[in-house]
Amino acid sequence: MDPNFLIIGALKAGTTSLAEWLRNHPEVYLPELKESRFFAYDASDRDHRQSSKSIYPIREWSEYRALFKNSADRVAIGEASPQYLYSQHACESIRERLPNVKLVVILRHPVRRAYSQYWMRVRAGKQSTPFESAVISGEGWVSCSMYHDYLKRYIDTFGRDRLCVLLFEDLISDPTRELNCLCGFLGIDPDRQNNELPRENAGRVGASALLVRLTENRALRLALRSFIPVSVRRGIRSRLPQGSPIPTLDPETLAKLEEFFQGDVARTSALVDKDLEKVWGIHAGAEL
Secondary structure, X not given: OOOXXXXXXXXXXXXXXXXXXXXXXXXXXXXOOOOOOHHHOOOOOHHHHHOOOOOOOOOOHHHHHHOOOOOOOOOEEEEEOHHHHHOHHHHHHHHHHOOOOEEEEEEOOHHHHHHHXXXXXXXXXXXXXXXXHHHHOOOHHHHHHOHHHHHHHHHHHHOHHHEEEEEHHHHHHOHHHHHHHHHHHXXXXXXXXXXXXXXXXXXXXXXXXXXXXXXXXXXXXXXXHOOOOHHHHHHHHHHOOOOEEOOOOOHHHHHHHHHHHHHHHHHHHHHHOOOHHHHHOOOOOOOO
């Protein structure tokens, strides 16, 4: 059976934890492969074709459908690839292949989301610019916190009623309410699963860049998946040196950078009919 829901984003907003929670629900099927990224793969793009399989592991429709071959007895069938939110090709490809699919997105305070991604890049040896400078200069990955235009593309394509918008902060403060909302959207029984989200991909810094590259190397994970059970792999990963929690974001820097996202937060609030300005404490001026 083909998937009937997709978790499309956002990056560093809790999609891994939510996917793991859903995977443990008896009425839900998610493949073992994390982030197939199938719909973001553009076969007409030379860079995509020449990219490593670790970046785009699933490239054929037959391969993608095979991920769900054991899902026949489940009510909700889906996968999580947070890259989809930011990809125009993904939006178009999803519409073509899965025109009736339900979409789930998690939004997070834009500065804190960017800060989490920043430290992920630092750990991987991809970032040396100070965080504040990176945001102000508009480095490409910072735009992942500018939600409005990405969400509007999906709403214009599928309709607002096909998009379930969850907030990272609400999943932390009131998981029961948010998960019940999600279960209603997916048509599954909320009472068949506990309301404790697993803690996945918690931001940490200090582990060696080599260790980070090894543990986050998708090609290596794909190779190991064929002969090492998932329970064993998770046990190994949990015992690896994790480093220290990422540094707390300076309140003055936070307040300064919130101004950078004010307009987008206001527009996104109106688009999804959620008071993000109140939840995140980011208020725009009179003009957007």
